[in-house]
Amino acid sequence: MSLPEVHLAGGTCAEAIRLVPVAAAMRAQGLLAPVLLAGGADPTDVSRTYISLGLASDETLSAGADLATAVGRYDKLWAARTPAAVLVSGDNLAAALAAYWRRIPVLHMDAGRRSGTPMADGVDADRRLLAQVTTVHLTAAPLTAMNLLDESVVAGDVLLTGGTAVDAARMMTARLRAAGTPRPHRVLLVGVDDAHDKPVREAMLDLAARYHDLDVIGAKVSTPDRARLVAAADLVLADDFDLAEEALAAGVPVLVPGDGRGLTEALHAGSARQVDPTTHALVTEISALLDSRLRRDSMSANGSPYGDGLAAGRIAQATAALLGHGQFPDPMPARPQAGVAS
Template identity: 60%
Template sequence: MALLPEVHLVAGTPAEALRLAPVAQAMREQGKLTPVLVATGDDTDGVDRVLAAFGFTPAVTLPAGADQSETMRRFDDLWASRTPAAVLVRDGLGQALAAFWRRVPVVQIDAGRRSGELGSATPLEAQRRLLAQVVTVHLAATPLTAMNLLDERVVAGDVLLTGGTAQDAAQLLAARTLAAPQRAGRTVVLGVPTERADAIAPALRYLAGRHADLEVVRAAGTARGLELATLLAQAYLVVTDDEDLVEEALAAYCPVLLIGSEARHAEALHAGSARLVPPDPAAITGEVAELLEGRVRRDAMALAGNPYGDGLAAYRVAQATAALLGHGQFPDPMPATPTAGVAR
């Protein structure tokens, strides 16, 4: 029997592991590729824990280097001895460059995400734009992110609208959760960086004093997997500026108060499943109080659904990767308007 082409799925953070695990499962089920999960980054233990929630163990663990050049060297050494047919990444610039120089095709999920903050203190925006230059197939989660790529003169035939796999992950984890999701409680999940939590947490504590049934839970920035999936499934509301947590909350059909850049989540704001709030205690207090005191408003946000995926993205990603390697046809793109979820 001929060996199936080996595809390396590189997870550099727990959030990336969450989105790649459904793809690995879809590749196994389709039977055209051999998925090889690679754990890297500064938190390989966190990556391992997330993959374990899906029943996976990374075949390779390769901690990131001190800088991009060191990361590239480590992956170049890996792929010199174990050359994959393709490499799948999300935001991994060093890994993508190492694959590119070895002439290994690079497939990117969640391609085209942009904040418009190219000159900001964080290098993420610049890295994402650079990454687009070496990607072979760009798999976008939404029409807007696909348009971002076309605006940057990426060849249209290299872009495919697949949806994001956070929705797939939420559905897989829900099937593994023993207890059925309950939304009878009044849990508000606070998922923000420490510097903003100091300003926002007092507002939520004040609200907890006014609403005896309100519980405020702080979600750790690196927490992913069954525990967080269960929490989001039961949450009444999420307050966050964590770009990944926004998508994961909406995948659980939990409304989000978004603190931060409008450009990062224009789709959710337009759909109505998220609201933009300034990082001000008074503003947070008012918005949370409105949704606590008006269940209809909160449920209307939940019913707006998840604009980032329809639960079939992982199969499209797996099929597109196989097609790139000459095994079958590319999938049809995701419908522009996924089915809205049902508030629970």
């Protein structure tokens, strides 16, 4: 008897990074047949991201940059190959809508994330719409779970699993060690929005002149190599949540230019730190961390508040339970606060 198929819909490289550990966990548990989908605006890059973490896509959709086209691509696939459930990550509204209209249960990883800023009203509106078509909401942190409860999502449909960026970081680290990949020069990975472009650019030129062994790498655009770059980084400067989460998962300290509102948990934990988005402040803060391994390690020691490395197993178990195979997992244990014994 064949196992129920669960389609894991990756529409960006960031989503693909987070889906691979779940596919691996499903295969290990042996209750479901995971099918990795490569979709979105650049399915080839999504496929390459899967490969960088050791798995290959099972279905590659034609590129669909706009929502209507992407929905149509998923709908066409599921008309011919209907899964028992669909798992989406992040902001993949197209896959969630297509599944919902075909009455396929939707599980949403990283559910409940809200920016809370006026500039992101459109993004948050899409995320709230995604919540309306989701069957099981899989959240990365307590705050995101509370966001859903505040929006009147039924508590029994919300499960705190943690995020799978930590799981993916461990997979990438193991692959790099197995391959014997040599460590490059010191690496500063940068991913910031357009509002901070000028001071960041000036700060990077200053730093490049000061540190001749420093590779400054832009990660503003998601690429299949990003997981490898994050694993090799000494420090990350980012106001992009996905990149910051991946860095924290890999044990890399993060500096956040601006208000850092989307990274509240990491700022409270101390694994990320805010910095004024001015050239002087950026150079001063980055230099202080590059010059002191102790300062970097003290930030990294706080870990990631968005996962514990066991999220993929919980998500695989929750998906199986939704389809009638076993029990739902216990939620991710609460992270002890600093100074409080666990």
